[in-house]
Amino acid sequence: MPAGIIPLDLTSLLILATPSIVVLVFLWIAVQYLTVKEVVSLHELPGPPGGWYSPVGHLPQLLDPDVSPQTHEAWVARYGPNFQTFGFGPWDRRLFSLDPAVIKYVLDHQEKYQKGWQARSYVDQAIGDGGLVMAEGGIHRVMRRILQPVFSKKNLDALSPISSLKARELCSILRSLSSHEQTVDVVPHLTRATFDVIGLAGFGYSFEALRGEEDPLYVAFQRLFGSISGFTVRMYLGIYFPWLDEHFPDERVKTIRESRDVIDNTVKRWIQERQAEIGGEKASARADNSPKDLLTLMIQEIVSTAPKTAMVDDLVIAQVNTFLMAGSETTSLTIAWALYYLSTHPNVQSALREECLAIDPDAPNAFVEGIDRLALLEKVVRETLRLTPAVHSTFRQAVEDDIIPLSPPAMGLEAAGRRQGPTGISIRKGQYVHVPFEGLNTLKSVWGEDAHEFRPARWDRLMFSDRDAECEKRGLFGKEEKGRTAWKTWAGLMSFSTGPKACVGMRFALIEIKIFLFHLVREFEFSCPKPIVKRNAMVVRPIVDGENEKGQQLPLLIRPVERH
Numbered sequence: 001m002p003a004g005i006i007p008l009d010l011t012s013l014l015i016l017a018t019p020s021i022v023v024l025v026f027l028w029i030a031v032q033y034l035t036v037k038e039v040v041s042l043h044e045l046p047g048p049p050g051g052w053y054s055p056v057g058h059l060p061q062l063l064d065p066d067v068s069p070q071t072h073e074a075w076v077a078r079y080g081p082n083f084q085t086f087g088f089g090p091w092d093r094r095l096f097s098l099d100p101a102v103i104k105y106v107l108d109h110q111e112k113y114q115k116g117w118q119a120r121s122y123v124d125q126a127i128g129d130g131g132l133v134m135a136e137g138g139i140h141r142v143m144r145r146i147l148q149p150v151f152s153k154k155n156l157d158a159l160s161p162i163s164s165l166k167a168r169e170l171c172s173i174l175r176s177l178s179s180h181e182q183t184v185d186v187v188p189h190l191t192r193a194t195f196d197v198i199g200l201a202g203f204g205y206s207f208e209a210l211r212g213e214e215d216p217l218y219v220a221f222q223r224l225f226g227s228i229s230g231f232t233v234r235m236y237l238g239i240y241f242p243w244l245d246e247h248f249p250d251e252r253v254k255t256i257r258e259s260r261d262v263i264d265n266t267v268k269r270w271i272q273e274r275q276a277e278i279g280g281e282k283a284s285a286r287a288d289n290s291p292k293d294l295l296t297l298m299i300q301e302i303v304s305t306a307p308k309t310a311m312v313d314d315l316v317i318a319q320v321n322t323f324l325m326a327g328s329e330t331t332s333l334t335i336a337w338a339l340y341y342l343s344t345h346p347n348v349q350s351a352l353r354e355e356c357l358a359i360d361p362d363a364p365n366a367f368v369e370g371i372d373r374l375a376l377l378e379k380v381v382r383e384t385l386r387l388t389p390a391v392h393s394t395f396r397q398a399v400e401d402d403i404i405p406l407s408p409p410a411m412g413l414e415a416a417g418r419r420q421g422p423t424g425i426s427i428r429k430g431q432y433v434h435v436p437f438e439g440l441n442t443l444k445s446v447w448g449e450d451a452h453e454f455r456p457a458r459w460d461r462l463m464f465s466d467r468d469a470e471c472e473k474r475g476l477f478g479k480e481e482k483g484r485t486a487w488k489t490w491a492g493l494m495s496f497s498t499g500p501k502a503c504v505g506m507r508f509a510l511i512e513i514k515i516f517l518f519h520l521v522r523e524f525e526f527s528c529p530k531p532i533v534k535r536n537a538m539v540v541r542p543i544v545d546g547e548n549e550k551g552q553q554l555p556l557l558i559r560p561v562e563r564h
């Protein structure tokens, strides 16, 4: 060993190097803290504890409307509006966002964010491939282009007398049940009524569900939709291993097959009849201005847009199933929730009755020139859909790696330990984004401290003056963007979603809801004798507090209005 060199063992080396290591670590932390990272990954975001070890993760707290408002508030206060949660297992890390910029970006970019394949295969198994709600990509673009004109204002206004007819029929049934004063569970009556409306307006078919007739087609639809409203382990296995359902069908799969037999045969017959009628009209060059049902319009559009489409029958069947599934309970339950809010706010109910009684329901154009212009009715409908959107939340799955831009300044990411927040979140293919419609509708930062209260008067200013500017300021309203289609939300709310997959039946629903409420409040006074809570099962349903096992119900005390 050369003279002057002191031999060092490992321990001495470590002791000598420790100050340098400490300085380096300190410098690294300082750099991390002081430099603004432009993009953070989903797993770097803060998030509530637990979740990863539960088979259903944080989903119950986020999806149960009875607790979700409190959950949102507590977690946003703690982690900011963008945080990570867990879905089905530790590998299912999800982005939960109450940041309007994030949600708008995700819903606008359908090519990057789509409904998860599991949900698609589950629903498509029952209603058929190509149904608009679950369709994505090319088939969605084609079907949407075909169906959009079917739901034009002109077509729907022409169908409004059908809603009036069914609303009056419902009133006469309720009157026979409550000649003086009676508690009536309004949900089954409303569900049957809206099914009838969509049967007649949509397909020219009279289910007569409101009268309680057991039409075989109605029964088939009820069985079909019942088969996709629950959740079992066997169902989950069927999604991942489709051959199980094919070779070893359980009761649910058998029900789907039996119901689809009845439905498919009937709808195929309708299609043939309509095609013959359309052919006949063309041959006689008849300019027919009478209102046509949506099915006839849909077939006309499909035949003229894609005459050689071999799958016309299958596509039409899938849309018929879709409209009945997407368009009946969403609407009936919104009417039910509006009646609930009116029952618990008697002053609003009386003022609305007064407003409605001033309109003659038998006047020509009663809807377009009367009911649709009633200011308080509009506010009540908006406030109901704000507080209780029938669809509580939705999900989108990234189909490729992406970076989602955040609202400037990046909201809440200081909680992740950074001085300034980043401008984007990087998300990997396959990861989910939770889109909380109800949560966005009730943001206190947007709607104020009384965001969770039913207060139709909040719309006084928003409805009539500077609406667009006001909504835009609130961050939810689509704006013209260079080179891109701008998507808007209805009334600055997320109840009908936004983007290319926003609700196509929105106007249909609004007409129907207004007409039913108009007739019902003119005829009856409603009050609510029992405490009601919300349950989310596909759509948000009312249940009596403590009577969970009885399922959805909204027993209201109904008293016929005395006319002098």
Ligand code: HEM
Residues within 6 Å of the ligand: 132, 133, 134, 135, 144, 198, 322, 323, 326, 327, 328, 330, 331, 334, 389, 390, 391, 393, 394, 395, 437, 494, 495, 496, 497, 500, 501, 502, 503, 504, 505, 506, 508, 509
């Ligand atoms: C108050 C009533 C209604 C509400 C709150 C509602 C809400 C919604 C929402 C939030 C979506 C988007 C779902 C998602 O992205 O996961 C949607 C989609 C859809 N809704 Fe509605 N809806 C209502 C009534 C109707 C009616 C009456 C119809 C048909 C007659 C209808 C047909 C559809 C269809 C076909 C889609 C899929 C659109 C697409 O993916 O391009 N909805 N609805």
